[in-house]
Amino acid sequence: MLGADTPGFDTLPRDRKIFAYYLYRAAIAGNDILFKQNHRDAFEIKQLFETLYYHSNGMASDLRNAVHDYLKFLWIHHGHYHHYTHTKFVPFLLSRDGLRAAAHHAAANGAAIPARRGETIEELLSRLDRTIFDPDHEPVQTNQSEGVDIVAESAVNFWDRGITQRDIDALPKKWQHKLNVRFARRDGKVVPEIYRIGGLYGEDLKTVSHFLLSALPYSEDDNQRQSIRFLLDHYKTGDEELFRQHSISWLRSNPVVDYLNGFIEQYLDPRGIIGNFEANVSYAADATLVNAIAKNALYFEERMPWPDKFKRSSIAMPVAKVVNVIVETGDAGPVSPAAYNLPNYNDIRRDHGSKNVVLFNIENTRSQKLLEKLVNEFYLPEYRDNVFKYAHTKVRPLKVYLHEVIGHGSGQPDPTMKTDPRTALGRVYSALEECRADVVALYHMSDPKLIEIGAFDEDEQEAIVETAYVSQTQGWLTRYDHVVGLQVREAHNRGNQLILMYLVDNGGDPNRDFGLDVIERDGNFYVKVWDIGKVRRGLGELLGKLQLFKSTGDYAGAAALFDRFGTHVNPDWHRNMLDRLEALNIPKMKAFVFPRLEPVFADGQMVDVLAHHDEDLTKQQLRFSRLQGSTDINAG
Numbered sequence: 187m188l189g190a191d192t193p194g195f196d197t198l199p200r201d202r203k204i205f206a207y208y209l210y211r212a213a214i215a216g217n218d219i220l221f222k223q224n225h226r227d228a229f230e231i232k233q234l235f236e237t238l239y240y241h242s243n244g245m246a247s248d249l250r251n252a253v254h255d256y257l258k259f260l261w262i263h264h265g266h267y268h269h270y271t272h273t274k275f276v277p278f279l280l281s282r283d284g285l286r287a288a289a290h291h292a293a294a295n296g297a298a299i300p301a302r303r304g305e306t307i308e309e310l311l312s313r314l315d316r317t318i319f320d321p322d323h324e325p326v327q328t329n330q331s332e333g334v335d336i337v338a339e340s341a342v343n344f345w346d347r348g349i350t351q352r353d354i355d356a357l358p359k360k361w362q363h364k365l366n367v368r369f370a371r372r373d374g375k376v377v378p379e380i381y382r383i384g385g386l387y388g389e390d391l392k393t394v395s396h397f398l399l400s401a402l403p404y405s406e407d408d409n410q411r412q413s414i415r416f417l418l419d420h421y422k423t424g425d426e427e428l429f430r431q432h433s434i435s436w437l438r439s440n441p442v443v444d445y446l447n448g449f450i451e452q453y454l455d456p457r458g459i460i461g462n463f464e465a466n467v468s469y470a471a472d473a474t475l476v477n478a479i480a481k482n483a484l485y486f487e488e489r490m491p492w493p494d495k496f497k498r499s500s501i502a503m504p505v506a507k508v509v510n511v512i513v514e515t516g517d518a519g520p521v522s523p524a525a526y527n528l529p530n531y532n533d534i535r536r537d538h539g540s541k542n543v544v545l546f547n548i549e550n551t552r553s554q555k556l557l558e559k560l561v562n563e564f565y566l567p568e569y570r571d572n573v574f575k576y577a578h579t580k581v582r583p584l585k586v587y588l589h590e591v592i593g594h595g596s597g598q599p600d601p602t603m604k605t606d607p608r609t610a611l612g613r614v615y616s617a618l619e620e621c622r623a624d625v626v627a628l629y630h631m632s633d634p635k636l637i638e639i640g641a642f643d644e645d646e647q648e649a650i651v652e653t654a655y656v657s658q659t660q661g662w663l664t665r666y667d668h669v670v671g672l673q674v675r676e677a678h679n680r681g682n683q684l685i686l687m688y689l690v691d692n693g694g695d696p697n698r699d700f701g702l703d704v705i706e707r708d709g710n711f712y713v714k715v716w717d718i719g720k721v722r723r724g725l726g727e728l729l730g731k732l733q734l735f736k737s738t739g740d741y742a743g744a745a746a747l748f749d750r751f752g753t754h755v756n757p758d759w760h761r762n763m764l765d766r767l768e769a770l771n772i773p774k775m776k777a778f779v780f781p782r783l784e785p786v787f788a789d790g791q792m793v794d795v796l797a798h799h800d801e802d803l804t805k806q807q808l809r810f811s812r813l814q815g816s817t818d819i820n821a822g
């Protein structure tokens with residue numbers, strides 16, 4: 187667990203801090219929505235385990251630990267599916283008998299076990315039994331495998347069990363393509379349930395809206411004010427057009443304190459359409475380098491390894507922001523992205539641009555001890571010095587900036603294309619787009635422009651580029667514990683696997699050489715970069731293909747590329763990485779604990795906000811749960 191530092195928060199103007207406080211509460215108020223979206227039982231299971239934990243006085247410490255252990259996983263992943271792999275996990279330490287004992291213990295301690303009306307503890311536990319304990323019951327949350335019914339085979343709670351792809355295909359187009367909807371079966375018919383006040387998740391959205399409304403008078407500029415108004419109206423009506431308007435206003439604002447709130451990323455829907463709830467609050471940090479990159483967006487566009495007709499002739503200066511986050515909930519935290527590029531609507535991006543946000547305090551929080559362990563174990567000796575020296579200080583931020591600022595904004599559809607690439611590419615879109623942005627970043631890492639704008643010195647360039655290639659590919663291998671069953675599922679990971687294997691397999695042509703291999707030394711596997719010039723040629727070729735598929739909406743081409751290079755994992759490499767990771771006892775993912783904001787009042791008015799760093803994950807998540815539905819600003 188890592189604490190997110192908030193340097194400089196205390197010195198923000200008073201009104202900015204008050205604005206941040208209300209948005210912070212709006213973010214917390216929506217956190218439970220993601221549990222409800224993740225699986226139909228996930229929220230109930232979280233409540234059950236929180237109740238057991240609260241009433242664990244006098245419980246045997248082993249049992250209490252077992253309950254707490256599973257509860258921490260539930261908080262981190264918003265339910266019982268892994269945040270990255272979308273596959274199910276079951277309690278590691280807790281048995282069925284243990285859970286039964288804990289439930290009776292808690293009830294004896296006065297807990298009202300949250301059971302359905304008339305249900306006994308035994309009935310409750312037996313109803314939830316397979317969801318909690320059976321790894322083969324609904325094993326995959328978001329299933330995008332070839333040849334399966336991706337709707338019926340995905341356990342995500344975007345539709346009632348039993349609803350199939352064919353059921354959804356039979357609905358009117360406007361329901362099929364809606365961001366904020368769930369599909370229910372009533373009287374044999376599939377009907378949409380809209381996320382809105384008075385509709386699905388209405389109570390949560392009411393509290394979210396209460397705090398958005400409180401924040402409204404403290405908006406920094408008209409665009410930000412408009413963005414909040416549109417969002418409030420969207421939550422009130424469920425009209426997606428209002429969320430699009432919100433996105434445009436949000437895009438136009440460039441404030442000190444900014445926020446996300448809504449149904450935004452679409453990774454959980456195997457079709458890539460329905461959004462999962464996320465929210466955050468952030469404030470601007472130093473942005474010198476990212477602004478210099480943004481200013482040169484057209485320079486990089488002109489040097490893309492794809493035909494001119496797929497290049498943009500003008501690029502609205504990307505709004506590139508480096509921020510520190512104050513809080514992240516739902517899909518945004520406690521497991522945090524390093525950056526984001528929004529909105530996701532392609533036509534809005536085309537007509538209005540996009541906002542690229544890099545989360546500086548998240549990027550920079552890491553454990554030095556952990557880094558040393560990982561690098562010494564997984565990297566060949568010849569790379570270790572440079573990895574320590576450059577990987578996190580220079581390569582990683584630069585890669586994130588290039589990915590977000592240059593990558594996602596680059597390229598354009600073939601002039602004859604009529605459909606949006608996202609629609610044309612369907613379920614491969616997310617993987618292709620994330621991979622494309624990554625390859626853009628790696629490809630331009632050797633461009634002399636980066637020296638000119640001060641990203642690094644000329645004599646560091648070779649080491650930086652080599653470190654970028656090694657850390658991209660070896661870094662992915664060391665995350666093979668994210669791969670379950672030798673199949674890569676998550677969009678970013680499919681992209682990582684594609685980059686690795688495209689280079690290793692020389693694009694599938696044994697007569698070529700892309701200068702990078704996975705070699706075996708003393709029984710362990712390592713990435714070896716033989717020639718950075720050849721690697722760059724391979725990256726250029728791959729990037730050309732990715733852009734061609736995106737620009738022409740070539741679903742078959744993209745799917746074939748991902749199936750060939752981006753899906754299957756070498757079982758020997760997988761086993762080896764898992765063994766070495768296990769021996770190192772590395773925590774599997776980074777989860778963040780955010781500051782506790784405390785409003786300060788004078789004469790009944792909020793006059794200041796203090797940021798305390800005094801919670802651990804458990805304290806924080808229990809507080810978030812206690813705050814659900816509360817509009818009390820004195821509650822903490």
Ligand SMILES: [Zn+2]
Nearest residue numbers: 527589620623
């Ligand atoms: Zn991205």
